[in-house]
Amino acid sequence: MTTRSRLPFYFGVAILITVGIVLAVLRHVEMGVPWLAGEQRPVWMVEARIDFLAQGEPVLVSLNIPRDPPGFRILSEQAASPGYGFSIIEDAGTRRAEWTVRDATGQQTLYFTAQMVPDQSPLRQREGADPQPDDVFWEEPEATAVQEVLQQAAAKSSTPESMTRELIKLLQSEDPDQNTSLLLADSDRIQLLTRMLNHAGIPARITDGLKLEDARRRQSLRPFLQIHNGEKWLTFNPQTGGQGLPEDVLLWREDSISLIDLNGGTNSQVSFSMLRQTVPSMQLAQDESSSKGLGLLSLYQLPIEEQSMFRMLMLLPLGALVVAFMRIVIGVKTSGTFMPVLIAVAFVQTSLLPGLIAFVSVVAIGLLLRGYLSSLNLLLVSRISALIMLVIFITTGIAIVGYQMGFSTGMTVTFFPMVILAWTIERMSILWEEEGPREVLTQGTGSLFVATCAFLAMSAPLAGHLTFNFPELHLVIFALVLLLGQYTGYKLSELRRFEPMKAYDK
Template identity: 75%
Template sequence: MTTRSRLPFYIAVLLLITAGISLAVWRHIELGIPWLTGEQRPIWMVEARVDFDATSGPVLASLNIPEQPPGFQILSEQAASPGYGFSIIEKSGSRRAEWTKREASGPQTLYFKAQFVPDSDARTARASRPPAARQTFWEEPQATAVREILDQAKERSSTPESMTRELIRLMQPDTRTQNTILLVADENYLRLLVDMLNHAGIPARTADGLKLEDARRRQALTSFLQIHNGERWLTFDPKTARQGVPENLLLWRQGSSSLLDVVGGDNSAVSFSMLRQTVPALQLATMRSDTNGLGFLSFYELPIEEQSMFRMLLLLPLGALMVAFMRIVIGIRTSGTFMPVLIAVAFVQTTLLPGLIAFLSVVAIGLLMRGYLSSLNLLLVSRISALIILVIFITAGLSIIGYQMGFNTGMTVTFFPMVIIAWTIERMSILWEEEGAHEVFVQGTGSLFVAICAYLVMDAPLARHLTFNFPELHLVILGLILLMGQYTGYKLSELKRFTPMKVYD
């Protein structure tokens, strides 16, 4: 094959390898599946507690809950409220948890729990169209004071963000003028900012955030200011004018809807407790795959029985790659082309030492029985058929003996492929007759050596993790095998023929 004719082949191999790696990276990014085993991810368990006194009648309690807080993804939600009906509804553009009960009296306590996963890429969903600034009206002399303060902020700004920062600075105690003193009171400061920004044509609203600290109880929400710059909502600290959501701040409520409404109760209050936990990254990715719409691309959607089957089948390409490398590059001779892969699969099931003992025992006893069958001058088909039956009896006997002796792993000897072992015994017997015992020993030890190498690769926890969770990486293995199929150079085991030349030189 000329160099020009090989070009399409190399391009195809390159595309295979590129596709495999690209799909694996995409799966890692989109589904969050980790590259390594044992990785841990933090999650926050937040519990909202609602307390009120029921007034001996129907009760309807409604709590504002997060929809898509920036910097976090909602993993799960649940309520603990014995005797109450519970549902999550969409109302006036916000999500609310509602508890209902036909009749209740006395102190009542309701719980809402949610798990949040930190995600720096999570952003609040954009509205279909930008919101409009709310109309506000002022009476004199407040109207004049508002107009003068807004004029000062406009002169020092050029965007909605910069104007918001300048307005917050003008409203601080150390920079207040006569106009701001006329307007500002501690109890109406944040509401005043929202009204003034809306009056200036900038859509503004309040937001309540929860500072996440491990093992904290009975925490209250902190108020923040949000404006819309025409593209998305931006968050500001109303005291420092700092833009952006602080680290470990969960925006629980965003918008003008109330935090808690209770019909049929008095003295209502809500408090929050939180706990930081860690879970395996793979478990978290599996849980999240059901919510991000990409779960159908995962083997975890299959029944457990089929998952177990694919966990084993997806290890076979690694064994095939090892056999191809050992035979083509190293030059180790084996009995059969891919018999070592099947032996390695059996070793994965039985573990190495019990599997090795069982395999050697079955082959040794089978060779003795094959010698007797050859003396009967049977046809090939009859001889192989009889050998299969004998191999089944041998493995069954070894399993029973192993079990009686207390070796539970002996029960897994039956995993060995009976037909393949029968053919192996037949091939070794013919090889013994034609080439002698030395060749049988060479190919037999070569098969076991390659099988053990394949087993070590296939049984590695990282290999099990990558092959099952990133099946597209098998395209990379396919590309490497195709490349090795083009290798026509010396095998490493053949280099010993040039040793005399080295000594002579």
């Protein structure tokens, strides 16, 4: 007789576990669903304030706003501008907030607020041709000085990045030479640096960044230098030459030529205020679930009423795993195969101690009444139907008594599955007649013990969080149950049979 190979079975189990874990990791990475319940994430509220003097004519205000800022993700944007029309315009890779009004006079104040969350995911590459360096013209003697300084920097560099760092060192030197001093006499350092890099064939531009500090007001943007190395834009600190953008800096203006454009007014000023808040990570994931790929498979897409139902149903596989382990590996005897899971679900609703008291009370009273029904010699169908009615009467009575005594948990006794309770009473009654009260006590105690273990596993906050927010992990639970089905070794409760062997060895 040939033995069927189990290799395909173990291969299928491995696939289930791998798919479940991979999908859960993707959901965590793509949607930001946290692994732990209650995890908090920082959120920055950044407000731009625009002040200007209107001149009694139509006004158009255009403010550059961020688009995919490095290290951050935009959650929401809104404007506070009474009497003004507002819209966000996207054109040629830039985003601008525009306010318009037919007539305005005197001092005006407009607000734009953006909610940002730190995000270190890779930036999306923007479409379009590689940038080209701007044409720059110099007059003598600056042209000769620029050529000399660029030659000095080129002699110590081999890449656009190293060329940029060397130029910054030369322009920031405490003891500059004649050429550098000539160039800095009538020029701003970062403007001069940008022009020199473009003259050297390296695309360069000035960007504005905002240093994020909690509860700061009236802050200004700080200039940063960006160069294109042929693959992507790199950010440099024009003062220190440090490469890379600090984590506490938000790039507000990148592609746009101007920060603010104003028609119909004068004396425009832009200042920034910011506030750091903490928001549950789960809330952020829910807000973005509809816009992400795996979000379509999220239970948060269901109506609230159905979500509450599935939140409980998603715990059942975990309870089934606990019952399978306790019966197959530990060897605990229970009344019915998966009745402990249903009792554990009821415990989740009633809490453990009231649930235990209610369950024992219902079963005990039901066994007494079942003894009377057996004396009537009823048919099985009639006896079970009568038991179901009696169970309903008993639970109703317990609920009323509990309510009159001031115990709100008495009302939740109705979460117990009535039919399962009736069959449990019937089964225990037959077991009492065939095996005696000891076996009834063994199986009843085992059922309550397994139900309690399942309740402890199902009521854990982490279990509820993972089973509902990562439904693909049920594939892993399914695979573990299949593996338990292949277990043919001794149950732990059976090892006591080998106790006499210890005395024999001695």
